[in-house]
Structures are given as structure tokens and as C-alpha cells.
Amino acid sequence: MNEAxxxxxxxxxxxxxNPVEPxxxxxxxxxxxxxxxxxxxxxxxxxxxxxxxxxxxxxxAVVSGIGCTxxxxxxxxxxxxxxxxxxxxxxATGLKLANPELQVVVYSGDGDLFAxxxxxxxxxxxxxxxxxxxxVNNLTYAMTGGQTGPAxxxxxxxxxxxxxxxxxxxxxxxxxxxxxxxxxARWTTYHVKQLARSMEEVMKKKGFCFIEVISPCPTLxxxxxKMGDGLDTMKFYKQMSKxxxxxxxxxxxxxxxxxxxxxxxxxxxxPGYFEMMSAQMHETLGDRYASPEVMxxxx
Amino acid sequence: xxxxxxxxxxxxHFLDGxxxxxxxTLAAGARFAAGYPITPSTEVVERFAQRIPTVGGxxxxxxxxxxxxxxxxGAVWGGAKAxxxxxxxxxxxxxxxxxxxxxxxxxxxxVNVQRGGPSxxxxxxxxxxxxxxxxxxxxxDYGIVALCPNSPQECFDLTITGFNIAEEFRVPxxxxxxxxxGHMTEKVVIPEAEQLEITPRRYTKLPPEEFRLYEPREDMVxxxxxxxxxxxxxxxxxxxxxxxxxSMNVETQDRSVRRLVDxxxxxxxxxxxxxxxxxxxxxxxxxxxxxxxxxxxxxxxxARAQGIKAGKFRIISAWPFPDQAIDALAxxxxxxxxxxxxxxxxxxxVARVAAGRAKVIPVTHAxxxxxxxxxxxxxxxxxxx
Numbered sequence: 001m002n003e004a005x006x007x008x009x010x011x012x013x014x015x016x017x018n019p020v021e022p023x024x025x026x027x028x029x030x031x032x033x034x035x036x037x038x039x040x041x042x043x044x045x046x047x048x049x050x051x052x053x054x055x056x057x058x059x060x061a062v063v064s065g066i067g068c069t070x071x072x073x074x075x076x077x078x079x080x081x082x083x084x085x086x087x088x089x090x091x092a093t094g095l096k097l098a099n100p101e102l103q104v105v106v107y108s109g110d111g112d113l114f115a116x117x118x119x120x121x122x123x124x125x126x127x128x129x130x131x132x133x134x135x136v137n138n139l140t141y142a143m144t145g146g147q148t149g150p151a152x153x154x155x156x157x158x159x160x161x162x163x164x165x166x167x168x169x170x171x172x173x174x175x176x177x178x179x180x181x182x183x184x185a186r187w188t189t190y191h192v193k194q195l196a197r198s199m200e201e202v203m204k205k206k207g208f209c210f211i212e213v214i215s216p217c218p219t220l221x222x223x224x225x226k227m228g229d230g231l232d233t234m235k236f237y238k239q240m241s242k243x244x245x246x247x248x249x250x251x252x253x254x255x256x257x258x259x260x261x262x263x264x265x266x267x268x269x270x271p272g273y274f275e276m277m278s279a280q281m282h283e284t285l286g287d288r289y290a291s292p293e294v295m296x297x298x299x
Numbered sequence: 300x301x302x303x304x305x306x307x308x309x310x311x312h313f314l315d316g317x318x319x320x321x322x323x324t325l326a327a328g329a330r331f332a333a334g335y336p337i338t339p340s341t342e343v344v345e346r347f348a349q350r351i352p353t354v355g356g357x358x359x360x361x362x363x364x365x366x367x368x369x370x371x372x373g374a375v376w377g378g379a380k381a382x383x384x385x386x387x388x389x390x391x392x393x394x395x396x397x398x399x400x401x402x403x404x405x406x407x408x409x410v411n412v413q414r415g416g417p418s419x420x421x422x423x424x425x426x427x428x429x430x431x432x433x434x435x436x437x438x439x440d441y442g443i444v445a446l447c448p449n450s451p452q453e454c455f456d457l458t459i460t461g462f463n464i465a466e467e468f469r470v471p472x473x474x475x476x477x478x479x480x481g482h483m484t485e486k487v488v489i490p491e492a493e494q495l496e497i498t499p500r501r502y503t504k505l506p507p508e509e510f511r512l513y514e515p516r517e518d519m520v521x522x523x524x525x526x527x528x529x530x531x532x533x534x535x536x537x538x539x540x541x542x543x544x545x546s547m548n549v550e551t552q553d554r555s556v557r558r559l560v561d562x563x564x565x566x567x568x569x570x571x572x573x574x575x576x577x578x579x580x581x582x583x584x585x586x587x588x589x590x591x592x593x594x595x596x597x598x599x600x601x602a603r604a605q606g607i608k609a610g611k612f613r614i615i616s617a618w619p620f621p622d623q624a625i626d627a628l629a630x631x632x633x634x635x636x637x638x639x640x641x642x643x644x645x646x647x648x649v650a651r652v653a654a655g656r657a658k659v660i661p662v663t664h665a666x667x668x669x670x671x672x673x674x675x676x677x678x679x680x681x682x683x684x
Contacts, residue, residue, distance in 0.1 A: 025533070028544060058529040063373070074533055074545060079526040081376065082535035082545075083369060084399050090333075090366035094373025094381070095526060097357045098331050102377065102527050123362040281352045290305075290355035294330045295378030295525070 023047035023057070025077050032071060036222075036230020038189035038215030039069055039136050043076070045192050046107070046134070049199030060103045063092040065112035067143045068217075069136040072107040086116030089124045092131050098294045100274060103132070103203060110137040110151040114170055118150065125179035125208045127273045132202045132209045135172065138217040139254075146220030153256045157224050172212045174249040177266050182207030184249065184266035188214040190237035191262060198264060207272050214260060225256070300499050302326050302459075304492035305354050311488050316481040317342035319451040320410055320474065321350070322489060323458025324382055328497055329408070330356030331379040333370040335363055338422040339478045340386040340412035364389040368396035372405045376534065378525040380462060380500075382408035386478075387416050390429055391436070398437030399536050400471035401559055404513070404521065406500065408461050410474040412481040413589075413640075415666035425478035426666030427589055428641035433473045434618045440556050442563040445473040445618035446572070447588040451485045457615070460572075463498035468562055469520050475617060477640065479590035479669060507531065512543035513555070519562035563619050571621035574613040577603070581610025582633040583682045586625070586649050588614040590669055591638050598638075598675035607683045620648040629653040634682035638662035638675045658682060 024047070033039050050057065057078060064073035066085035073080035079102075083091045088106045096104045106113075113121055113135050124131055140158055141147040147160040151172060156165045176184045183205050187195040195213060202209035216222055216233035227233065237260065245263040252261040271279070281289040306325035314322070321343045324332065330351070334344035348358040356379075361367040364385055371381035385393060390411045400407055413429050415421025429436075433445045444464050448457045454476060461472040503510050503522035507530045515521050524530040537545040538552050577599070578584065587595040592613040602609035612628065612635075614621065625648075629635075634657055637646035646661040653659050662678045664670050 025544075058531070059527050061526045074535060077531055079376075079531060080533045081373070082533070082537065084395055084536060087365060087369040087396070090361060090370045091373040093359070093361075093366075094331065094333060094370035094375075094379075095377040096373075097359060097370075098374035098377030098379040098381070099525070099527050119362050120366055123366075277357075285352055288353045290353055292330070292357050293355045294357055294374065 019051065020044055020047040023050060023077055024075055028075055031075055033068065034219045036216060036218035036233070037068070038138065038213070039072065041189040041192060042134065042136050042195065042213050042215065043072055045196040046199055048196045049203060052196070053200045053203040055103060055203055059101055060105065061095060062105050062107050063088045063095065064106070065108040065117060067109040067112045067141065068138070069107060069109035070112060070143075086112055087120065088112065089117060089120040089131065089133070093124060093129050096130055104130070106131050106133045108135065109142070110135055110139065110172070111141045111149040114150045114172060114175075122175070122179040125176060125181045125210070128180055128182060128207045128270045129273050130206055130208070133211070134199070135210070135212050136215045137172065137212050138215045138221060140217055140221045142217045142220055146217070146224060151254070153254055155256050156221070159220075169254070171249065171253040173210070173252050173265055176210040177249045180208065180270065181210045181266060182268055182270050183209035185210075185264040186212040186214065186252065187262050188237040188241055188260060189216065190234050190241065194262070207270055214254070300497050302492040302495035302497045303328055307492040307495065308489050309491050311486060313484060314451050314487045315342065315484045316448070316451045316454040316476055317412065318346050319454040319487045320458050320476065320481075321346040322487070323455040324408070324462070325350060325354060326455070326489065326495055327380065327459040327462035329380045329382050329462065330354070331371065331374040331381040332358050332383065333361050333367040333374070333381070334358070334384050335361055335367045335389060337386045337389045339414055339481050340384045340410065342481070343384040343410055343412070364392040365396065368393040368409065369399065371407050372396065372400055372403070375405050375407050376526050382410060384410040384412070386412045387414045387420055387422070388418065390432065394432070394436040397443065397471050397473070398439060398441060401437070401441035401443060402536050403534050404469035404559075405471070406465035406469050408458070408465055408472050408474060410476065412476040412478060414478050421667050423478065424667045425590060425669065426640045427477050427591065428644065428666055430475065430617060430639070430641065430644040433475055440560060442560045443471050443473055443618055444468070444563060444566060444616060445475050447475045447615060447617050448480060449589050449592045449613065450480065451483060451487050454480065455487050455489060459495060459497070463496070466498040466500050467520070469523065470563065473618075475589065477589045511541045513539060514541045515558060519558050566616055566619040567622040569623070571624055572615035573621055573624055574611070574615060576611040578610040578612070578628070580608050582608040583636060583679050584610045584612050584628055584632050584634075585636045585638065585675065585679065586612045586614065586645070587638050588617055588645065591640055594670045594672055595638055595675055597672040598679060601672065601676045602679040602683075605680070607679060609679050609683070614645065617645060620652070622652050625649060625652040629656040632657050634658035634660060636660045636662060636675065636678045636682050638664070638670050638678070640664050640666045640669065
């Protein structure tokens with residue numbers, strides 16, 4: 001902390017409120033995330049995106065899986081679901097299909113979404129299910145103590161790869177594009193403005209949208225790999241990131257210490273699941289097709 | 300309330316158990332199903348996929364059973380009545396989400412058309428070997444209700460009952476068919492919609508600021524809400540307090556887990572579903588369920604023809620086990636004969652409740668076909684000696 005700050009005492013006005021507070025369950029603070037962790041930063045960006053998008057917050061639901069990022073659902077002052085490990089996307093699929101007026105955001109980590117939940121991710125993208133998937137990628141399983149995950153780069157030391165990771169990792173943005181996502185972007189927690197803007201964009205975009213946020217885990221990943229603390233990681237992100245909007249996702253693979261390509265890579269229009277279902281049913285059933293009224297009549 | 304006529308296929312039909320079960324889901328108000336193909340259960344959702352676009356609802360074929368069994372729960376919180384269908388290996392995969400439904404008190408229905416196991420086992424042939432798994436298969440202590448129809452007609456009727464119980468108690472209800480019942484074709488009478496009693500979801504009447512998601516009422520069941528209604532609620536599979544917030548303390552764990560189990564106690568007692576015959580003078584009672592109850596019926600007839608005082612107790616609600624009814628019999632009969640298409644599962648429950656007061660004789664069968672009635676008869680004769 002810089003000394004000048006200490007010498008200038010700041011008096012909090014009595015009626016002061018952080019603009020993001022209404023979006024959080026303040027009765028659950030303090031949160032469980034470690035000092036230097038990037039998840040809180042992404043939540044801050046998300047709340048600003050909600051503010052800026054002027055979304056009706058009663059119609060926004062957050063669905064998380066298990067893990068550090070999985071805890072986001074518990075802090076968001078929205079209809080929020082902390083589901084089982086890896087299954088946030090299929091839960092969100094059911095929620096969205098039963099109640100299409102909801103804007104359903106899946107907020108989870110790299111291990112949850114791409115190892116145990118990887119199958120669900122590619123199928124939801126294939127269907128172009130109208131879900132907004134935010135993946136906080138801290139490159140490790142943090143909640144369980146820093147084990148190797150599907151996004152952990154080669155040569156990284158982890159709790160289960162004490163001699164270094166030797167299996168290749170997924171390039172998440174390429175995977176998302178290949179599976180059919182309508183929108184694909186990547187930022188780091190250094191890029192708060194860009195991240196908030198991307199989040200606002202996906203709130204207004206139809207179809208399966210994917211945002212990867214590279215985020216530090218100073219407690220496990222950075223410490224074990226001698227990459228410094230949270231602030232050092234911000235410096236690393238600043239130095240190594242290169243914004244290349246529209247870059248081919250095949251050129252965006254991450255390495256342990258190399259360049260981090262960030263930007264919006266994919267923004268395309270594909271017919272959504274509901275649209276395709278409705279078109280097909282109208283074509284084959286004509287007037288006999290009854291548009292889904294899934295919610296029970298007594299609701 | 301009465302059934303929504305849109306889903307009720309009123310009339311006299313010739314249906315197999317799987318199709319009758321599907322009609323039961325529609326009559327009960329299910330407008331969302333997620334499934335993954337697996338023999339011998341797929342016909343339930345095949346029919347649903349065919350029927351639902353003209354009724355008004357959604358069927359989605361998911362990428363696996365894990366996805367199907369959690370998608371239905373998303374749909375429930377979105378406001379739908381929902382179910383999934385599976386068998387054997389798929390039932391094993393759904394175990395985690397049966398636990399999630401129990402923990403989060405998500406009313407939903409799982410249909411399991413039992414086939415021979417373990418593992419891939421006998422995909423096209425019957426067994427009743429998932430009965431203990433239905434009760435104990437997910438980790439931790441929890442409560443579920445399991446129902447065992449023994450005919451296509453009952454596949455229709457009991458599926459409606461299952462949905463109603465799910466809503467009343469906010470539990471996952473497991474429809475434990477077997478391959479024979481699922482694939483046998485018989486007359487199924489579907490009444491007019493106004494003759495079908497449907498339990499609506501019990502939504503809270505409290506405003507959001509007063510509502511607590513897991514505040515139980517006197518019957519130990521909390522009221523429900525749905526997403527998008529302005530309640531800003533939180534659902535988690537973690538141990539949670541009455542607000543729904545994670546709470547990692549021993550007191551909350553004890554209070555909430557006991558409630559999940561205790562709220563179903565009526566099914567051990569007055570609410571248990573079963574069918575009896577010739578019990579007044581019975582010395583030997585054959586306890587059976589599902590397809591085996593129909594084989595047992597023949598064995599009981601043959602025993603009566605020989606002058607043996609045999610009676611029938613057909614379990615319909617297998618979980619919670621009908622303790623009270625078996626207990627009442629145990630004090631006055633000589634023996635229970637328990638045939639089932641497994642190497643002995645529900646027989647342990649009969650023995651637990653009988654507690655040594657009556658002999659308990661298992662008639663086991665590894666599955667693949669049904670018992671020969673003679674085998675059950677021999678056990679009855681032996682028991683009567």
C-alpha cells in the first residue's frame with residue numbers, strides 16, 4: 001500500500017453505498033475468495049454489465065457448478081442456483097426451456113465447465129442454447145487445493161503434477177467456436193472495462209455466448225509456480241496480453257508464460273434452439289403445433 | 300385441482316406400460332421431459348416426444364443421463380412439472396441428481412424401468428434389483444418415495460400419484476417399473492380430465508421480503524417459488540439454512556437432514572400404498588411388488604387350492620417401506636414369503652419389521668425372466684409347515 005494513501009484519511013460518507021451492492025447478497029459477506037483472487041473482479045464487472053445493460057434483474061438467473069467460481073451464484077442477489085459439479089449447463093438448459101423469458105447466465109470455472117462438464121458445454125454450444133457462459137479460468141482446480149485441470153498449461157507445477165504438467169490443455173475459445181458458440185471472447189482480470197463491455201454485449205445477444213476470463217489464483221497456481229502474488233499477476237497480464245479482436249481462435253492457445261491473446265473472436269448469428277424447434281414443428285405439424293406453455297398453469 | 304384436459308387422452312386404450320406411464324405424466328401436468336435413450340425405458344420419452352408438441356411443452360434429448368436428470372430440475376425451478384426416464388446403467392448415473400433433488404427439495408419424477416444388472420447386464424430383460432439403490436444409491440441420508448406399478452393401467456394411475464406426491468412433499472419420486480410391466484400391453488382406461496385429481500405446486504403467498512426458501516410449514520415441507528417471480532432466491536446442494544444459504548454447522552446439518560427424512564414418515568404409516576387379499580385368515584403372506592406380484596397371485600391361488608391359508612400383500616409404495624402394515628401382520632401370521640427378481644432386497648425390510656415374530660422366506664431370482672409360480676408355491680408350502 002502506498003504511504004500517501006495512509007496519510008490522507010478518507011472519511012466514508014454515512015449514506016455511501018458501493019454501486020454494486022444491490023447486486024450482491026451483502027448478508028453473505030465476507031466472501032470465501034482469497035486475497036488476490038480474480039473471481040471478485042469478474043463479479044464486479046458482471047454487476048456493472050447488468051447495470052449498463054439495464055436488464056430486469058428479476059428475470060436474470062445465475063447458475064453455477066462447483067468450485068471457487070461456483071460460489072458466484074451464492075453471492076449474486078438474483079435467482080441463483082449452485083448445482084452439482086459440472087452440471088450447471090444442463091440445469092441452465094432446463095431452466096431456460098421451461099422459462100424462456102429468463103436471461104440465464106452460467107458462471108463457473110474451467111475445471112467444472114471443461115473437465116467434468118465438458119460434454120455439456122459442447123452440446124449446449126451445438127444446440128445454440130440461449131445461455132451466457134462465463135468461465136473464470138484460473139488454470140487449476142482451486143477449491144480442492146490446486147490440482148491439474150483441462151486448461152492447465154504444459155510445464156506448470158500443480159498438486160497432482162508435482163513434476164510438471166505434460167498433457168496438452170484445451171484452448172477454450174477454439175473449442176467454443178468449433179462447437180458452435182455464437183459469441184466467443186477472452187479477457188483477463190486486468191481488462192475490467194473490456195470484460196464488462198463483453199458481458200454487457202452477451203446480455204443483449206441471442207444464442208450460446210462464451211466469455212473466458214483468465215484469472216489469478218495466487219494461493220495455489222501462482223505461488224506453486226513462483227509467479228508472484230495478485231499484483232504481480234496483474235503486471236504479467238498487462239505485459240503479456242495482446243488484444244486481437246477477430247483473431248483466429250486456433251492462434252489463441254495459452255502457454256505458461258507466453259502471450260495471452262485477448263479480444264472478441266467470434267460474433268455470429270445462428271438460429272437458436274427454440275427458433276429451430278419451433279420452425280421444425282410448424283413445418284411438420286402446421287396448426288396442430290402448440291407453442292410450449294411449459295410452466296404449470298397454477299403458477 | 301383437476302387435470303388440464305390438454306394432456307389427458309381420455310378413452311379406452313391398448314397400451315404398454317411405458318406408453319401408459321407417458322400418458323400419466325401428461326395427465327399429471329408434466330410439460331417438460333429430458334431423456335437419454337436406454338432400453339427398456341425409451342418408449343416413455345419416445346411417446347412424450349411425439350405427443351408434447353401438440354399438447355404444448357418441451358422434450359429435449361440430452362447428451363447423457365447426468366444432463367437429463369439435472370435439466371429436469373432446472374425446468375422445475377423454472378416453473379414446470381418435469382420428469383426423466385431411464386434404466387440400469389442410466390439409473391446409476393442419475394444417483395447424484397436424485398440426491399440433489401432430495402437436498403434442494405425439487406419436486407420431480409424419475410422413471411426407472413428395471414432391467415437385469417449389474418453393469419450392462421440384461422438390457423431387454425426384467426429384474427427388480429434396483430430397489431435398494433432407489434433408497435440408498437445417492438450419498439448421504441435423504442428421503443425419496445418409490446412406487447411399483449404392476450400393470451399398464453397402474454403405470455398410468457400411479458404416475459399421476461407420483462407427480463402429486465412429488466409436489467405435496469417436495470421430493471423426487473421414483474417410478475420403479477420393470478421390463479415386463481413396461482413392455483406388457485393391456486387395456487388402459489384414461490378417464491375424463493375432471494375426474495383426475497392433480498396436486499398443484501404449493502407456491503408461497505408471502506411477498507419476497509418475508510419469504511424464506513426453506514422455512515418448513517407444519518407438515519415439514521416448505522413452500523416453493525419459481526425463478527423470474529422476483530424472489531431472488533438461492534438454491535444450493537450444500538447444507539443450507541432456512542434462507543437457503545450455505546451453513547456448514549452441525550446444528551443446521553442435523554436439523555435439515557432429519558427433516559428431509561422425517562417429512563416422509565406418513566408413507567411408513569397411514570399414507571402407505573399397498574393391496575391385500577385373503578389376509579383375514581392368512582398364515583402365510585406373500586409380499587411382492589411389480590411383475591412378481593402377478594406371478595405370486597398364481598402361487599397364492601395354487602396354495603389356497605391345496606388348503607393352505609395364503610394371503611397377498613402387494614407393496615405399491617416401496618419407499619418409505621410400509622412399516623405399519625407389515626408390523627400389524629407380523630404379530631399374527633406364521634410366515635412371510637418374499638419373491639422378488641433380485642437376490643434379496645425388500646425381503647430385508649420385511650425381516651427388519653417382522654423382527655423375529657414371523658418367519659421371513661426369500662424367493663430369489665437373478666432376473667432375465669419371471670419366477671415360475673411353482674417355485675413360490677413351494678416356498679409357501681414350506682412356510683406353512
